[in-house]
Amino acid sequence: MLKSKMSEFDLIAQYFTRPPRHATLGVGDDCALLTPTPGMLQAISTDMLIEGRHFLPDADPAQLGHKCLAVNLSDLAAMGATPVAFTLALSLPQARAAWLQPFAEGLLALADAHQCELIGGDTTKGPLNICITVFGEVPPGLALRRDAAQVGDDIWVSGTLGEARLALAGLRNEIVLDPSTLVAAARHLHAPTPRVRLGLALRGVAHAAIDISDGLSGDLGHILQRSRVGATLDVDALPPGPMLSHQPLDLRRRFTLAGGDDYELCFTAPSEHRKAVLAAAHSADTAVTRIGSIDAAPGLRLMDSAGAALTLQLSSFDHFSSP
Ligand code: ADP
Ligand code: MG
Numbered sequence: 001m002l003k004s005k006m007s008e009f010d011l012i013a014q015y016f017t018r019p020p021r022h023a024t025l026g027v028g029d030d031c032a033l034l035t036p037t038p039g040m041l042q043a044i045s046t047d048m049l050i051e052g053r054h055f056l057p058d059a060d061p062a063q064l065g066h067k068c069l070a071v072n073l074s075d076l077a078a079m080g081a082t083p084v085a086f087t088l089a090l091s092l093p094q095a096r097a098a099w100l101q102p103f104a105e106g107l108l109a110l111a112d113a114h115q116c117e118l119i120g121g122d123t124t125k126g127p128l129n130i131c132i133t134v135f136g137e138v139p140p141g142l143a144l145r146r147d148a149a150q151v152g153d154d155i156w157v158s159g160t161l162g163e164a165r166l167a168l169a170g171l172r173n174e175i176v177l178d179p180s181t182l183v184a185a186a187r188h189l190h191a192p193t194p195r196v197r198l199g200l201a202l203r204g205v206a207h208a209a210i211d212i213s214d215g216l217s218g219d220l221g222h223i224l225q226r227s228r229v230g231a232t233l234d235v236d237a238l239p240p241g242p243m244l245s246h247q248p249l250d251l252r253r254r255f256t257l258a259g260g261d262d263y264e265l266c267f268t269a270p271s272e273h274r275k276a277v278l279a280a281a282h283s284a285d286t287a288v289t290r291i292g293s294i295d296a297a298p299g300l301r302l303m304d305s306a307g308a309a310l311t312l313q314l315s316s317f318d319h320f321s322s323p
Contacts, residue, residue, distance in 0.1 A: 006095040008123050015104040016088065016118060023085060023119045032119035034085060034135065041143065043081035043136040047072045051128040056171075061099045063190040064130070065106030070194045071213065072134040073114055074263040077199035078211035080144040081136030083116035089133075091126035114196055144202060144209035144267065149227035153207055153268035153294040156277060158195050158286050161216055162252065163188035163241025165259030175251070177243075185243040192263035198288075201280035202267060209267035215258035217300060220266050224300065233257075233292035235312075236305035253312060257302075268294055 020026035025033035167185035170177035238256035
């Protein structure tokens with residue numbers, strides 16, 4: 001229940017209710033009803049965004065609406081799943097039209113771009129906290145699972161890395177960035193592009209995939225652990241974001257390897273599939289870069305472009321051990 005001038009039900013009706021498209025029953029009943037596509041597996045994922053933890057208290061509401069759905073769609077992308085629908089659980093300190101209107105617009109614009117329908121949720125008064133659950137579909141046997149990497153696979157990454165971390169470093173005054181650099185980098189932090197089309201194009205082409213939310217080295221580590229393999233990365237092949245590419249080598253290496261908030265896909269594919277990977281990337285209009293290979297020896301080895309071993313102090317993001 002949300003006690004405010006605008007009632008909870010007015011708020012839901014005004015901002016979050018639209019005629020159902022594919023759903024059999026959408027917002028307004030005790031449950032939504034979805035008719036599954038025969039023969040498909042359902043892919044389901046939840047991500048929560050909390051003020052002060054995942055975004056700053058003055059975050060732009062339209063960008064926040066975009067981002068909280070984008071990070072969820074990114075999980076569907078990393079599974080090779082087609083987005084179908086989502087629910088929105090929203091805790092809000094007050095019902096303000098000046099916040100709700102742009103939030104709903106940012107959220108629903110991205111939802112429409114992916115034909116992913118808002119089918120229900122919950123609304124309550126409390127600290128700002130946004131929790132989305134996405135529902136997608138993938139044919140049996142074609143999901144891009146973390147446990148599917150094989151020795152000899154190439155490792156690839158989409159887009160560029162480290163730009164969101166560069167923006168965060170600028171916002172936190174860890175480094176000094178000129179204002180135009182900060183504005184450009186902050187777009188990657190506030191409005192990530194979920195790689196849904198690439199994930200779909202990689203069905204049957206890639207073996208394993210993960211989306212990079214906590215930093216490449218840590219997230220690739222999850223593939224290695226689940227697949228019981230190791231990897232060697234060419235650190236100088238990692239594609240830095242456009243603003244990061246002008247920063248010193250050490251920062252470039254650390255932010256591309258362990259930046260966080262990139263929402264690019266890291267995936268593995270057999271080397272015979274190189275042409276198919278490039279064709280998939282082309283069809284999805286998304287750049288991809290080959291950055292290393294999967295080995296039998298456990299652990300992650302870092303090399304520079306000359307093949308010399310590198311030791312870098314890296315920490316990927318973890319809510320319970322990071323500051
Ligand atoms: P209940 O009392 O059964 O939990 P609610 O009163 O919380 O139902 O919600 C009424 C309807 O509005 C339900 O269909 C629910 O899914 C939907 N709903 C509630 N909050 C949201 C929201 N933030 N976005 C979309 N749908 C919502
Ligand atoms: Mg409810």
